Amino acid sequence: MTDIPDLAPWRSLLAKALHQNRSLVYSRYLQLATVTADRKPSNRTVVFRGFLNPGNRLQIITDTRSEKIAQIAVNPHVEACWYFPKTRVQFRLAGTIAIVTSTTTDETLQAARQTVWGKLSDNARSGFAWPQPGADRADCADSSAFDVETPAPTMPLDKFALLLLEPDRVDQLQLRGNPQQRQIFTRSATGWEQREVNP
Ligand SMILES: Cc1cc2nc3c(=O)[nH]c(=O)nc-3n(C[C@H](O)[C@H](O)[C@H](O)COP(=O)(O)O)c2cc1C
Numbered sequence: 001m002t003d004i005p006d007l008a009p010w011r012s013l014l015a016k017a018l019h020q021n022r023s024l025v026y027s028r029y030l031q032l033a034t035v036t037a038d039r040k041p042s043n044r045t046v047v048f049r050g051f052l053n054p055g056n057r058l059q060i061i062t063d064t065r066s067e068k069i070a071q072i073a074v075n076p077h078v079e080a081c082w083y084f085p086k087t088r089v090q091f092r093l094a095g096t097i098a099i100v101t102s103t104t105t106d107e108t109l110q111a112a113r114q115t116v117w118g119k120l121s122d123n124a125r126s127g128f129a130w131p132q133p134g135a136d137r138a139d140c141a142d143s144s145a146f147d148v149e150t151p152a153p154t155m156p157l158d159k160f161a162l163l164l165l166e167p168d169r170v171d172q173l174q175l176r177g178n179p180q181q182r183q184i185f186t187r188s189a190t191g192w193e194q195r196e197v198n199p
Pocket of ligand 1: 029042043044045046047048060061062063066067068069133134
């Protein structure tokens with residue numbers, strides 16, 4: 001029998017926030033912080049690409065050449081911070097990230113990578129054929145390096161990585177109300193624990 005992971009109690013809260021803020025395109029943007037090799041924080045905005053079902057893993061995409069990939073490979077511990085302006089709710093999701101690339105042998109994960117790739121816009125897919133992110137722009141001063149053929153939606157480029165963020169601690173802060181409300185969900189060996197804390 002396959003083990004189907006339980007839905008974490010914070011998932012319905014996050015799903016509700018996504019639904020209530022769906023009119024704001026930027027409500028799918030979150031900040032993802034990693035740790036550098038010299039143990040400094042590194043933070044950037046990414047797009048939420050849905051949950052990998054079943055389970056509680058958040059899907060994010062990135063370029064294998066981006067700095068976050070090397071950082072996560074050394075230290076998979078991350079924290080994401082996500083604010084929903086319409087309902088004034090913040091989620092901080094701490095956990096670990098697994099990287100799914102063209103060389104990942106797990107068929108389920110590879111299928112998930114292909115599915116997410118297939119849903120990208122032409123522009124988003126083309127970005128993975130661009131020159132090295134973060135490299136000196138002078139290297140491709142003539143912008144023809146960015147005139148790439150649009151990659152097919154059926155064949156993810158090697159540079160395309162799917163990141164799976166598995167939270168083990170979720171801190172939800174609701175600004176609405178006086179006092180504000182804050183609850184923390186922590187994953188233990190027996191499941192999720194939930195407690196209300198002072199804001
Ligand atoms: C609104 C917005 C959405 C972004 N979405 C992503 C994304 O989904 N994945 C990604 O790798 N970078 C995304 N970026 C770019 C990153 O913020 C960052 O500049 C890039 O990933 C390089 O970061 P790194 O070198 O630290 O890995 C986005 C930027 C903005 C402003």
